[in-house]
Amino acid sequence: MRVAVVGLGKLGAPLAAVLASKGNDVLGVDLNPDAVRLLNDGVAPVEEPRLQELISASRDHLAATTDVAAAATAELSILLVPTPSDERGAFSNEYLLAAVEEIGRALGRRADDHVVIVGSTVMPGSCGGEIRATLERASGRVVGETVGLCYSPEFIALGNVIRDMLEPDMVLIGESDPHAGELVEALYRGVCENDPPFRRMSLVNAELTKIAVNTYVTMKISYANMLADISERLPGADVGVVTDALGLDTRIGAKYLRGAIAYGGPCFPRDNKAFATLARDLDAQAQLAEATDAINVAQTGRLARIVQSQIGDGHAVGILGLSYKPDTTVIEESPGIALARILADAGYQVRVFDPVATEAALRAMPGVAEGAASVEELLERSDVVVITTPWPEFAELPLKRVASDGNLPVVIDCWGILADERLPNSATVIRLGRALAQSSPV
Numbered sequence: 314m315r316v317a318v319v320g321l322g323k324l325g326a327p328l329a330a331v332l333a334s335k336g337n338d339v340l341g342v343d344l345n346p347d348a349v350r351l352l353n354d355g356v357a358p359v360e361e362p363r364l365q366e367l368i369s370a371s372r373d374h375l376a377a378t379t380d381v382a383a384a385a386t387a388e389l390s391i392l393l394v395p396t397p398s399d400e401r402g403a404f405s406n407e408y409l410l411a412a413v414e415e416i417g418r419a420l421g422r423r424a425d426d427h428v429v430i431v432g433s434t435v436m437p438g439s440c441g442g443e444i445r446a447t448l449e450r451a452s453g454r455v456v457g458e459t460v461g462l463c464y465s466p467e468f469i470a471l472g473n474v475i476r477d478m479l480e481p482d483m484v485l486i487g488e489s490d491p492h493a494g495e496l497v498e499a500l501y502r503g504v505c506e507n508d509p510p511f512r513r514m515s516l517v518n519a520e521l522t523k524i525a526v527n528t529y530v531t532m533k534i535s536y537a538n539m540l541a542d543i544s545e546r547l548p549g550a551d552v553g554v555v556t557d558a559l560g561l562d563t564r565i566g567a568k569y570l571r572g573a574i575a576y577g578g579p580c581f582p583r584d585n586k587a588f589a590t591l592a593r594d595l596d597a598q599a600q601l602a603e604a605t606d607a608i609n610v611a612q613t614g615r616l617a618r619i620v621q622s623q624i625g626d627g628h629a630v631g632i633l634g635l636s637y638k639p640d641t642t643v644i645e646e647s648p649g650i651a652l653a654r655i656l657a658d659a660g661y662q663v664r665v666f667d668p669v670a671t672e673a674a675l676r677a678m679p680g681v682a683e684g685a686a687s688v689e690e691l692l693e694r695s696d697v698v699v700i701t702t703p704w705p706e707f708a709e710l711p712l713k714r715v716a717s718d719g720n721l722p723v724v725i726d727c728w729g730i731l732a733d734e735r736l737p738n739s740a741t742v743i744r745l746g747r748a749l750a751q752s753s754p755v
């Protein structure tokens with residue numbers, strides 16, 4: 314099929330490459346000329362595992378332009394532009410509407426059929442409301458006749474975007490009319506390498522499903538963190554033992570049931586706020602979403618208190634991990650950065666290191682922390698070290714080597730990644746979610 318992907322960011326660039334790799338003719342569209350130039354040069358405009366490989370292998374099927382109206386020349390256009398949170402916590406449709414307006418006007422000058430697919434996360438009611446109205450007004454066409462409108466969000470995790478697109482748990486399609494839904498289903502059936510269930514439904518049901526998935530998953534995380542907090546205060550308790558058993562109950566399931574620290578990143582922290590805003594607008598209740606968010610916000614304070622229980626003000630704290638999770642350079646809502654800010658405000662000297670995100674993090678928090686050039690340097694110059702991102706290399710901290718040269722810092726292992734056999738006898742390791750009194754020395 315001929316498909317335009319509008320927005321060549323963290324989701325759009327991988328989707329364009331995945332669609333092209335399956336033989337579709339893909340026109341990538343972005344207002345950012347750098348992203349367009351890179352894609353036209355066969356270079357990945359964002360970092361994501363396997364993205365460069367797919368782009369290099371699919372160049373015959375990929376082109377890019379800054380001309381948003383050109384999306385109307387395709388059979389389908391998929392919109393993956395930002396939907397930032399507004400001051401009320403709702404997702405703003407500003408960028409989506411700008412793109413729909415341009416594509417709509419271009420469709421008004423053409424005769425062929427077209428389906429607009431919204432992939433960005435939106436407030437439920439958006440597609441059937443202002444997005445549909447804008448598309449109809451700008452194109453002079455009626456949605457459901459020669460122009461279709463669908464909502465089909467991606468369920469991906471950064472760092473795993475390509476695999477999640479090729480092997481999704483399900484494909485969700487909200488549709489203005491069955492013909493539009495069939496086209497979108499055919500497009501995605503041609504992409505999936507597994508055989509996932511497809512769920513086709515109204516636009517608003519699909520919008521609500523998308524945001525419900527994320528609020529439910531984050532509820533599991535906050536639940537496990539609530540258990541971790543209790544376990545740290547309950548003599549003999551260990552949250553990992555408890556969540557491992559809990560997850561075996563098929564009504565609950567093990568995924569995302571892990572007591573550690575706050576969730577971060579560009580999506581999760583926004584979704585419960587948006588859900589609660591939706592509920593308020595409808596005069597409904599969303600206490601679960603509000604509690605999930607409140608528990609998450611409290612996690613960095615919980616972690617800071619554990620650090621403070623180990624050392625007095627003015628001492629040096631090292632933070633290992635600044636991207637919000639491994640395998641990504643993204644630092645939005647990073648728990649490591651949030652911890653650095655709290656500790657610096659409390660008078661600690663803070664030093665930070667991340668395999669890929671140190672520079673970006675230092676720019677995001679000027680004057681808060683110093684960067685360390687290596688893990689060794691951070692270990693040598695800190696009284697307490699906190700592993701906030703479970704990068705695989707942090708599982709192999711050179712603690713034995715540092716111990717032989719001098720004093721070892723106390724290590725707070727938020728994700729339980731340090732193996733006991735690699736630790737020197739003199740190491741003091743605190744594992745989150747275990748009764749604090751029993752956690753030292755190892």
Ligand SMILES: NC(=O)c1ccc[n+]([C@@H]2O[C@H](COP(=O)([O-])OP(=O)(O)OC[C@H]3O[C@@H](n4cnc5c(N)ncnc54)[C@H](O)[C@@H]3O)[C@@H](O)[C@H]2O)c1
Nearest residue numbers: 320321322323324343344345393394395396408412433434
């Ligand atoms: N990143 C994630 O993990 C993730 C996961 C699920 C859903 N989402 C949602 O997907 C959407 C896109 O997210 P992202 O992370 O890819 O965003 P991004 O910021 O990485 O990329 C968006 C791109 O859109 C371009 N753009 C903005 N306005 C445009 C316009 N009018 N026309 C053409 N291009 C335009 C920007 O230049 C940018 O390159 C958002 O709604 C987001 O909430 C993101």
